[in-house]
Amino acid sequence: MVVRALVSSPFGETTVRIQTGTLRQDKGMKIRVHPGMLFAALLVFTSVATTPLSAWQAAEPQRIQVVSANPFGLLFELFNAEYERVVSEVSTMGVGGSMFSSEGEMTYLNADLFWRLYPTGSPLNGWAFGGKVGITSVEDTEYFGYGFDVNRSWVVGKQQNFYVGIGFGLKRLVGADDLAIQLIPTIRIVNIGFAF
Numbered sequence: 001m002v003v004r005a006l007v008s009s010p011f012g013e014t015t016v017r018i019q020t021g022t023l024r025q026d027k028g029m030k031i032r033v034h035p036g037m038l039f040a041a042l043l044v045f046t047s048v049a050t051t052p053l054s055a056w057q058a059a060e061p062q063r064i065q066v067v068s069a070n071p072f073g074l075l076f077e078l079f080n081a082e083y084e085r086v087v088s089e090v091s092t093m094g095v096g097g098s099m100f101s102s103e104g105e106m107t108y109l110n111a112d113l114f115w116r117l118y119p120t121g122s123p124l125n126g127w128a129f130g131g132k133v134g135i136t137s138v139e140d141t142e143y144f145g146y147g148f149d150v151n152r153s154w155v156v157g158k159q160q161n162f163y164v165g166i167g168f169g170l171k172r173l174v175g176a177d178d179l180a181i182q183l184i185p186t187i188r189i190v191n192i193g194f195a196f
Contacts, residue, residue, distance in 0.1 A: 063155055066124055066163045068193025077101050086123040092116045109137040125155045136173055147171030149186060155195045163193040
């Protein structure tokens, strides 16, 4: 019995001709090929040959941490930097710090511990909503503060290791009754960094 099959692969199509039954080799040994085994081998060959190359390649490593800073803020005497690490399938934790100073006016220093929820299930990539707690120094007086932020981030590039993030939030300063502003805005104009 002769079986002919047309096999498609990413490299084109080819016709395979296989003969079942008893075959003779040079030394007179007989080999019997069962049609069911032939069909199974053909099925395996077809599935392997038509599997895209990308499925055989190793998946990109998942980035689990980011170090980023706001280089554009230096033009406005505003600087912030962050370290963020994935802690679950939908959330991250990190630390961040920022500084704002203007001539003859208020100096602002901030250090926070934050937690962010990525509802799309892709930490470090997409929309994030989170909370923060930390210490803020305004006019040489330190205050405890808590607040929230909303962020959008992207991990891009050929190696998926270039990070861009933007965000906005508010932080309430506890015990800052003597200050004109008890709610401090927290802004990430554009943070640029490295994911690894």
